[in-house]
Amino acid sequence: MTHKIKIDKAYADAVLSGEKPFEVRENDRDYQKGDLVKFQVMDGWFERPTHPLNDMTFEITYVLGSFVGLAPNYVAFAIKDVTEDRR
Numbered sequence: 001m002t003h004k005i006k007i008d009k010a011y012a013d014a015v016l017s018g019e020k021p022f023e024v025r026e027n028d029r030d031y032q033k034g035d036l037v038k039f040q041v042m043d044g045w046f047e048r049p050t051h052p053l054n055d056m057t058f059e060i061t062y063v064l065g066s067f068v069g070l071a072p073n074y075v076a077f078a079i080k081d082v083t084e085d086r087r
Contacts (some may be wrong), residue, residue: 002036012041
């Protein structure tokens, strides 16, 4: 399954640089290991269609749920870049 999710530009820049290889999200999409993630970069209320992260695909490599410190129905998941032209 491919999840298309919005991300704030500040966090998108950290994902792009490799500094932030994870996401913390409400688990309203039943995120699973092996699922794909495509981000839609936002700057406040406005989409940033030219941000490089918009053209990338990430695979969820680990999902952490029901952990002390995470709000109920939230997960933290690890991501790795699997964009075709970057392999």
